[in-house]
Amino acid sequence: MVSIDVWNASVDFPIFDAKSRSLKKAVLNKAGGKIGTDSKVPVIEALRDINISVAHGDRVGLVGHNGAGKSTLLRLLSGIYEPTRGHSRIVGKVAPVFDLGVGLDPEMNGIENIMIRGLFLGMTRKQMESRVDEIAEFTELGDYLSMPLRTYSTGMRVRLALGVVTSIDPEILLLDEGIGAVDASFLAKARDRLNDLVKRSGLLVFASHADEMLMELCTKAIWMDKGQVRMQGPIRDVLTAYKGRDPYEHMSQEAMERLGHGSPASAPAGEGA
Numbered sequence: 455m456v457s458i459d460v461w462n463a464s465v466d467f468p469i470f471d472a473k474s475r476s477l478k479k480a481v482l483n484k485a486g487g488k489i490g491t492d493s494k495v496p497v498i499e500a501l502r503d504i505n506i507s508v509a510h511g512d513r514v515g516l517v518g519h520n521g522a523g524k525s526t527l528l529r530l531l532s533g534i535y536e537p538t539r540g541h542s543r544i545v546g547k548v549a550p551v552f553d554l555g556v557g558l559d560p561e562m563n564g565i566e567n568i569m570i571r572g573l574f575l576g577m578t579r580k581q582m583e584s585r586v587d588e589i590a591e592f593t594e595l596g597d598y599l600s601m602p603l604r605t606y607s608t609g610m611r612v613r614l615a616l617g618v619v620t621s622i623d624p625e626i627l628l629l630d631e632g633i634g635a636v637d638a639s640f641l642a643k644a645r646d647r648l649n650d651l652v653k654r655s656g657l658l659v660f661a662s663h664a665d666e667m668l669m670e671l672c673t674k675a676i677w678m679d680k681g682q683v684r685m686q687g688p689i690r691d692v693l694t695a696y697k698g699r700d701p702y703e704h705m706s707q708e709a710m711e712r713l714g715h716g717s718p719a720s721a722p723a724g725e726g727a
């Protein structure tokens with residue numbers, strides 16, 4: 455069974471090159487995290503005293519304003535960052551999907567990149583060989599698949615990356631919001647694959663600013679605020695507290711239907727929790 459536990463964890467970023475007073479001031483003014491002032495080197499306290507337990511079957515959305523600590527928390531949960539203080543324990547193999555473009559090589563062709571990206575996400579060569587045709591078909595990139603990636607448009611790269619990402623079998627799936635920022639029409643096509651991917655994964659943590667995607671993929675949520683957990687609970691309750699209004703109120707009819715509700719008025723409180 456997969457799980458992630460974090461106890462009293464903090465993550466600091468010392469800013470060694472912030473030498474001048476004005477630069478320190480600029481960092482202090484702009485950053486979303488809290489800046490420690492005790493030492494000569496400014497330290498951004500990106501996460502403070504985090505206590506989180508995520509278990510097999512959990513689908514957790516991460517919400518919060520820019521700089522609140524969502525991406526840093528995902529990196530802590532993936533094991534990429536060690537806590538500066540406190541502890542974390544990750545049981546299971548993590549597929550971190552933070553940037554759709556990571557792991558792609560501009561000189562390799564589309565098919566080669568599908569293979570490489572799949573291996574990077576923890577799949578075996580055999581698994582990827584048996585899936586590559588299906589992924590290639592999904593991308594609709596045709597002859598481009600034999601061309602170097604540097605000849606692709608941004609949207610074409612996203613199609614390729616999304617095709618691979620949605621084909622994997624992750625134990626622990628950590629998604630950063632980039633995946634929600636892809637072309638709307640292609641995302642509509644990828645939606646079923648994304649839903650299936652989430653169902654296949656043992657555990658999901660998904661950082662996003664897109665309410666509808668959060669409601670669709672997650673049942674619980676964590677609200678990050680200035681590097682701390684402000685609230686944890688059922689997705690609808692957390693989004694309502696974070697936004698100051700029920701997320702169902704302004705949802706499109708199409709989204710309501712996708713989420714399994716005929717009309718906003720019929721949406722039950724705490725749905726999916």
Ligand SMILES: Nc1ncnc2c1ncn2[C@@H]1O[C@H](COP(=O)(O)OP(=O)(O)OP(=O)(O)O)[C@@H](O)[C@H]1O
Nearest residue numbers: 467485486487498500519520521522523524525526
């Ligand atoms: N590598 C880093 N070096 C220094 N500071 C960092 C680093 N990564 C993040 N931070 C700081 O940590 C804080 C949290 O950043 P993080 O990227 O986790 O926020 P976020 O909630 O994901 O924001 P967004 O919604 O804008 O993506 C911010 O103050 C940010 O400036």
